[in-house]
Amino acid sequence: MKKLHVEICDVTLRDGEQTPGVTFTREDKMEIASLLDATGVEVIEAGFPAVSAKEQEAVRAVCRMDLGARICALSRARKGDVDAALDCGVDMIGLFAATSDLHIRTKYKKSREEVMAETCAMIEYAHDHGVQVRFGAEDASRTDLKDLIDAYRQATEAGADLATFADTVGCMTPMETFERMQAIRREVDLPLCIHCHDDLGCATANTLVAAEAGAFQLHTTVNGLGERAGNTPLEEVLVVLATKAGINRYDLSQIGALSDLVARTSGVEVARNKAVVGANAFAHESGIHIAALLEDPSTYEYYRPALVGRERTFVLGKHTGRHAIEHVAASLGYHLNDEGVRWVLHEVKRRSEAKCNVTPEVLRDLLCTAVRGREVRG
Structure with missing residues (x-):
């Protein structure tokens, strides 16, 4: 594996909490965030503040922990969402909008131009408040490449600092991911983020080949928690980065405790044959x-x-x-x-x-x- 320039954004506290039946309390989020920080994760996505007052309170509590990691919150392209995130004191806002024809037609019932105009207005608004803004293209993997690149360019002009490629339904294979990321890197100046779901069992592989193709920020969850089949497991990515890419800045000795903590607080048991943290792994x-x-x-x-x-x-x-x-x-x-x-x-x-x-x-x-x-x- 070639030398990689990457950072980790762990989304356990947000996307991991979207696992069916999972809810983290404020104390759960703070305890998990503390261990993620001890592991050396650079960015922690603490939640989706606009969801509820309690969620906003939990994200605010994580922000006040004074961790080494930057704290991110998710937001739709709505002023109320952005304000809720800003009120928590986050360092970064992950502002997302769907970019595929299917999602735009089904969810927004507006033209692509209208969706992007509203999204860019909110990117500008968040950027003007002094936080990092990460534009996330939801369902990017099923978005026409030309439309996707155009969306990233508009987000760049609006002030976005990073751009996320979300394989929202986990439909990509490693070769498809590699080729798509290379194509985007040739056309988009922003640091790229890769956000994979595991519906085809390719999330870890897709995340790693995206990194080889130039993706900078890798999104993960502890134990691979997440909607449906879950997200890219943090533990698998960190071990590969250490053993294959020579990246040794993460404290992998925390992984076992982190896995056990998330299993306990989420109520989701880890499969015995799960790589790295399963009971049968060693x-x-x-x-x-x-x-x-x-x-x-x-x-x-x-x-x-x-x-x-x-x-x-x-x-x-x-x-x-x-x-x-x-x-x-x-x-x-x-x-x-x-x-x-x-x-x-x-x-x-x-x-x-x-x-x-x-x-x-x-x-x-x-x-x-x-x-x-x-x-x-x-």
Whole structure:
């Protein structure tokens, strides 16, 4: 991966909160914002102030935390929305308008010219109040390229500081994203932002190829929260930037705690096989794998779990080997002879094949029995 000039705008507190059934309290937002800031995220999108008085209060509270990150709020191209954001004391306003024919026809029932005139007037208004203005083209991925570039140019003339390409329905593939971003970079002078949804499972890949094509601000959410299938996961992007692009300014050791916090406050559990933060991300059962890992962890782990605030675990089951039994027994303070290891391994495999979980309690019972030398018949 080539050297990248990027920053992260995490939108967990806004787009992540648009996950069906998710609501963050003011205290939740402040706690999450604090950890995002500790991680080194440059921009935190704290919310959509015009939604409600409580939302405005929560965004204002995050702004008053005096974090290192710049605080952004979302706004439609409406004076009331912009004023609500300004009243919070934000550093940046993400002012968006739909640019695709489908959205303009369905949502606005106005001409493209009218929509852009109203949008540019609000960009000017926000800009005149001394905040950074990020113009977001909603449904950019289904907008004709000529119309999209024209919208960005008008936003530039109105005073926008950044321009967002939003793959609102997650319909892009990596190659499409790369080509589209390159085309826009050739025509638009503003720093570009990429905002991806994961409807086709391409959000992380799309975000990273957009960065390679010249996108500057990468939008993410913790654990990939977001509407429908979610947004680009922060944890995946940060690990790729560290391991592939040599970007080491983020404190990845905060990722585990951040993931756990967002899972708890959102009520949305992380899939066990989720990259980086899932329970199985650093769990190993195969005897062949565990034997090699005990010699050199890099044999079956591309990066160490400690990098992201996690720990390696060995799961005992059908595929477990004697090395795993010996290692786990020793780590728990049990010293088994060869016969004891064979017996415990046999019991673990037997129970696993019968679809009986080898819980920590069951394992301790087996190890105690093996140490005492008792014969157990199943």
